[in-house]
Amino acid sequence: METTIMAITIDPRSAHAPQIQTILTKHGCIITTRLGLHEVSETSCSEVGLIILHIHSSLDEVKVLEKELLEVNDVKVKYMTL
Structure with missing residues (x-):
């Protein structure tokens, strides 16, 4: 198991928050x-x-989580593994 920190930006937030919430x-x-x-x-x-x-x-x-998040328009994802 790895420890990962992931940052997700959403813009516009109000348009995509429900989709992101479902994925998370x-x-x-x-x-x-x-x-x-x-x-x-x-x-x-x-x-x-x-x-x-x-x-x-x-x-x-x-990577599966990242892929699903990136399928949402206007979402950016970056992560680092510690």
């Missing part, structure tokens, strides 16, 4: 920590989303 739920057993970030102010809510994942699984499983 499907792979939930390999995700040990999930942190979602976007800027919020009193007058607006950013359309650019960032999700950071801490994953504990084989590299093959990480």
